[in-house]
Amino acid sequence: MLPVALSVGVLKAGYGATGVGYALGSWTAALALCMLFGGVLADRFTARRMMIVADLVRFVIQAGMAALFALGQPSLLVIVALQFVSGVATALFQPGVASLVPQVSGDIQRGNGVLRVAESMAGVLGPALAGVLVTMSGPSVVFAIYSATYAISAVCLSALRLTPATVVSDISFLGQLAEGWQEFRARAWLWSVITIFLFYGCFVVGMSLPIAAELVTSELGSTGLGIGMAALGLGGALGGTVAIRVRGGRPLTLGSIGWALFAVYPLVPALHPNLVELAVGWAVAGTGLAFWSVIWATTVQTQIPSELLNRVYAYDVAGSLVCMALGRSLAGPLASVTGERPLMVFACVLGLTCAALLLAVPATRRLVIPATSASNTG
CATH class of the missing domain: 1.20.1250.20 (MFS general substrate transporter like domains)
Structure with missing residues (x-):
């Protein structure tokens, strides 16, 4: 839903295709820049904890986007900055997916298959739903729904019953990064x-x-x-x-x-x-x-x-x-x-x-x- 809502919102605000590129590119750049640090933090503080923190940050960010578009036309600098922070949060979330699947699925390949099917169907339905909602209600409504999904995700992650993880803390952050390499x-x-x-x-x-x-x-x-x-x-x-x-x-x-x-x-x-x-x-x-x-x-x-x-x-x-x-x-x-x-x-x-x-x-x-x-x- 994000690319549709963000693209329409930025275009309606008068920032053109260049503005759309900056907004989407800032999210991708933050994700690429911070992914390695997200992997270390997930190993250092447990994957689920970092995923919940990331969901809460993204909930706040996208709720803020909904409010900004509901109140008027936010500046492009604010949009780019917020999406950059959202990308950083996604970098904290994504590495944990890899280690969480083996913890919750008795059949790892089946678990990955179910995830892929769900992602593919979301890829089909999400943009179509966003397009309809943006046309009917504007981008603020889509951002509000989008932010709510992160709150739901945080609740679901909190409810998972997992074996308590042993956190390694005697190695420095840079040491863990080097160890991963x-x-x-x-x-x-x-x-x-x-x-x-x-x-x-x-x-x-x-x-x-x-x-x-x-x-x-x-x-x-x-x-x-x-x-x-x-x-x-x-x-x-x-x-x-x-x-x-x-x-x-x-x-x-x-x-x-x-x-x-x-x-x-x-x-x-x-x-x-x-x-x-x-x-x-x-x-x-x-x-x-x-x-x-x-x-x-x-x-x-x-x-x-x-x-x-x-x-x-x-x-x-x-x-x-x-x-x-x-x-x-x-x-x-x-x-x-x-x-x-x-x-x-x-x-x-x-x-x-x-x-x-x-x-x-x-x-x-x-x-x-x-x-x-x-x-x-x-």
């Missing part, structure tokens, strides 16, 4: 996947998002783009469901299928699709992306010791955010040189190449998860 470097399969994803996330995921949106809009209009994004979300729900049921002893080999399927995403808009072809192609891409996400999350959660999981996961997320942001920044300049459709074909080929590299690198191809690990409760 050492654990990250020590696992060849982990840094191999992240290294390959630096190219995949930049030139396949990040770069293709703005160019694909422009191609689809130019041929099928904004309605076509909306239908395509809905199909991507529905594909994500399907991919999460499939990942719940499909298990394999070599998870990263299995997960390479997801990377290959998502490579369809940039290719489809380059082929002048009709609406049906776009929906089918992007549903396939969404299925692949969700399938990989579940397999990857489960692999990390079952291979990394619980006391280090939040920090290692934070390195993973921070790297992914940076490379995808770089891809979005490079999309326009590269397209002006190569043309949009050739660039999308290149993105598809590179995506398939990266999927093949997952199979070619011994550390990723040979990684094996014992049969009991997927049902490990942490």
